[in-house]
Amino acid sequence: MSPAQKLIQAQKLCESRGVRFTLAREQVFNLLAKTDRAIGAYDLLQQLQLLDPKAKPPTIYRALEFLMTQGFVHKVESDNAFVMCNHFSEQHPAQLLICDECGDIKEIDSSQIEAKIDEVAASLGFVVKHPTIELHGCCKNCAKETD
Ligand SMILES: [Zn+2]
Ligand SMILES: [Zn+2]
CATH class of the missing domain: 1.10.10.10 (Winged helix-like DNA-binding domain superfamily/Winged helix DNA-binding domain)
Structure with missing residues (x-):
């Protein structure tokens, strides 16, 4: 878009x-x-x-x-x-892949990850209020350059 x-x-x-x-x-x-x-x-x-x-x-x-x-x-x-957000609509849980080299951010919206977190949290009686997950690393473009 x-x-x-x-x-x-x-x-x-x-x-x-x-x-x-x-x-x-x-x-x-x-x-x-x-x-x-x-x-x-x-x-x-x-x-x-x-x-x-x-x-x-x-x-x-x-x-x-x-x-x-x-x-x-x-x-x-x-x-x-x-x-x-790359698919904005409602407020939703998101997982962000953050490149520490160039700052690029990709949003993944995995219902599987979400469901697993809900399941584990519920089993511990934990209420998730801020479901955004931030994963730091190196994106495809930056990984290429350092090879
Ligand atoms: Zn989003
Ligand atoms: Zn990068």
Whole structure:
């Protein structure tokens, strides 16, 4: 999906959910839609300020909170950064393959992994509240270069 197609899909979802996709939310969405990499809140703020010099940290945090609630963006806790979901719809568990060399992030959405985690957690009486799994390593492109 191109960034423009992602935006159209997100706009439709917001409309059907009756939530407002404000200009600031849309601008932050577009910044994330352009890349497969995770971007930190501070970098997002700097990029946003090129479009809107009045943008402040709360503008970014509120926009990110909204985009995460809508399931459009995942937070990468280990990098304290944010990445666009590649099949956004509802909030969902995700597994992220994070390349430590180039920063590329691939999202896998495996119902098998999810089911296994649910099963093990339930057997321990554990309630999973933040189901995103972050796997750090080296992507195919970077692995080639170091051979
Ligand atoms: Zn996702
Ligand atoms: Zn890489």
